[in-house]
Amino acid sequence: MGVKLGILGLGTVGTGTVQLLQDTTDRNPLLQEVEIYRVGVRSLDKPREVQLPEGVVTTDLESIVNDPEVDIVVEVIGGLEPARSLILQALKNGKHVVTANKAAIARFGDEIFTTANEAGVYVLLEAAVGGGIPVIQPLKQSLSVNRIHAVTGIVNGTTNYILTRMQQEGSNFEDVLVDAQRLGYAEADPTADVDGLDAGDKIAILASLAFGGRIHLEDVYAEGIRQVSKTDIAYAEKLGFVIKLLAIAKLHASDRSKLSVRVHPTLVPKAHPLASINGVYNAILVEGEPIGQVMLFGPGAGAGATASAVTSDILHLVATLKTSTANPNPLLACRHQDYCEIAPISELVTRFYTRFLTRDQSGVIGKLGTCFGNYGVSLESVVQTGFQGELAEIVVVTHDVKEGDFRQALAEIRELSAIDSIPSLLRVL
Numbered sequence: 001m002g003v004k005l006g007i008l009g010l011g012t013v014g015t016g017t018v019q020l021l022q023d024t025t026d027r028n029p030l031l032q033e034v035e036i037y038r039v040g041v042r043s044l045d046k047p048r049e050v051q052l053p054e055g056v057v058t059t060d061l062e063s064i065v066n067d068p069e070v071d072i073v074v075e076v077i078g079g080l081e082p083a084r085s086l087i088l089q090a091l092k093n094g095k096h097v098v099t100a101n102k103a104a105i106a107r108f109g110d111e112i113f114t115t116a117n118e119a120g121v122y123v124l125l126e127a128a129v130g131g132g133i134p135v136i137q138p139l140k141q142s143l144s145v146n147r148i149h150a151v152t153g154i155v156n157g158t159t160n161y162i163l164t165r166m167q168q169e170g171s172n173f174e175d176v177l178v179d180a181q182r183l184g185y186a187e188a189d190p191t192a193d194v195d196g197l198d199a200g201d202k203i204a205i206l207a208s209l210a211f212g213g214r215i216h217l218e219d220v221y222a223e224g225i226r227q228v229s230k231t232d233i234a235y236a237e238k239l240g241f242v243i244k245l246l247a248i249a250k251l252h253a254s255d256r257s258k259l260s261v262r263v264h265p266t267l268v269p270k271a272h273p274l275a276s277i278n279g280v281y282n283a284i285l286v287e288g289e290p291i292g293q294v295m296l297f298g299p300g301a302g303a304g305a306t307a308s309a310v311t312s313d314i315l316h317l318v319a320t321l322k323t324s325t326a327n328p329n330p331l332l333a334c335r336h337q338d339y340c341e342i343a344p345i346s347e348l349v350t351r352f353y354t355r356f357l358t359r360d361q362s363g364v365i366g367k368l369g370t371c372f373g374n375y376g377v378s379l380e381s382v383v384q385t386g387f388q389g390e391l392a393e394i395v396v397v398t399h400d401v402k403e404g405d406f407r408q409a410l411a412e413i414r415e416l417s418a419i420d421s422i423p424s425l426l427r428v429l
């Protein structure tokens with residue numbers, strides 16, 4: 001007997017998934033067991049790229065999650081509500097759920113996984129992080145015998161696409177964002193991408209899997225790419241770096257009972273493996289013991305890539321439904337109950353790149369050095385790079401420093417009469 005799917009959403013990801021399921025030749029034969037039974041959308045009048053039999057498509061999404069015939073609900077509508085309520089209702093009705101919705105999982109994971117565990121069903125979310133890259137299952141299974149020290153990723157396709165085109169073509173931020181939207185990479189509200197919130201949701205999910213505890217999303221520091229200018233990209237290039245929006249979860253430097261979980265634009269040395277990840281590609285570098293470093297790389301967004309991840313989850317569940325036992329499979333279920341302790345960003349120890357615009361006064365560099373010295377900030381390089389009108393431009397790269405100390409030094413520097421402004425402040429990997 002076939003396994004019946006109720007798919008919520010027929011946009012970029014839903015359409016890609018239906019296309020994949022309607023073309024099963026040379027794919028895993030288990031896919032032939034899957035029937036696209038119901039599909040829920042917002043508007044019945046919209047032109048669609050896929051054809052479905054009469055009566056399959058509906059705007060009544062609740063009827064899908066409540067339909068006793070549906071075995072697996074695939075949630076690809078996105079957003080928080082009604083996605084959360086529909087997922088919970090499906091789980092309570094004993095249906096397995098596949099979702100690509102990192103925003104809902106990062107916020108309501110506790111409620112969703114608890115409900116799933118109580119109902120004895122699974123929530124699979126491979127598409128929620130890294131698009132088509134298998135990263136959730138590897139962290140849950142293949143890599144889970146390691147002690148993980150750090151997960152560092154480029155996990156937002158939209159911003160990586162924007163930064164790459166700004167770097168390679170000198171393109172303008174807004175124009176490239178429009179292209180990313182047209183290509184189906186961006187969220188319905190692209191501020192989630194641009195402001196680092198989408199990457200924040202994703203690193204919260206990865207941290208939870210890698211470090212074995214739940215994450216309060218409000219503890220995750222997230223900074224986006226709006227402040228990254230063409231000027232910074234050009235200076236970074238001269239200094240031997242590329243600027244990437246990195247999502248980082250690692251054991252805290254001085255207190256290994258805490259985690260540091262954060263998203264921010266970062267100067268990445270050109271020789272680092274993440275420096276060459278361009279366009280919509282994502283990569284996640286996992287460091288652990290005894291494995292060392294593993295980098296998972298691939299397309300981070302887009303219809304086909306994301307459909308690959310969604311459909312692989314469907315396949316897992318089809319296999320599970322066919323071999324179902326009374327006890328849940330612990331490799332598929334969520335095993336976390338407790339929350340991780342997250343260190344505040346002020347405790348982060350990192351290098352900084354900072355660009356100052358200064359007035360033409362003598363001894364400015366000396367004054368900067370004194371302020372930094374007052375807070376134990378030592379400098380790796382100081383370069384006076386040129387002029388912007390009347391103002392001299394000075395670029396500073398520090399050695400490792402505690403972010404709180406560095407911010408105090410900057411507060412003192414801002415008070416100097418020689419300082420006009422500090423247009424850029426970026427962390428260096």
Ligand SMILES: NC(=O)C1=CN([C@@H]2O[C@H](COP(=O)(O)OP(=O)(O)OC[C@H]3O[C@@H](n4cnc5c(N)ncnc54)[C@H](OP(=O)(O)O)[C@@H]3O)[C@@H](O)[C@H]2O)C=CC1
Nearest residue numbers: 009010011012013041042043076077078100101301302306
């Ligand atoms: N796009 C990508 O590359 C990736 C997306 N994701 C995630 O996948 C999910 C879906 O994204 P994507 O396909 O891009 O989104 P789209 O905006 O392209 O599609 C959303 C679909 O859901 C339907 N929908 C939305 N809200 C409702 C509602 N309230 N009631 C009924 N139907 C609704 C829409 O219906 P209608 O068509 O009638 O408007 C549409 O078919 C999101 O969680 C996203 O974060 C994850 C990885 C990559």
Ligand SMILES: N[C@@H](CC=O)C(=O)O
Nearest residue numbers: 156157158185187301
């Ligand atoms: N908007 C997201 C889509 C995939 O998760 C991105 O750009 O990475």
Ligand code: NA
Nearest residue numbers: 126129131133
């Ligand atoms: Na993935």
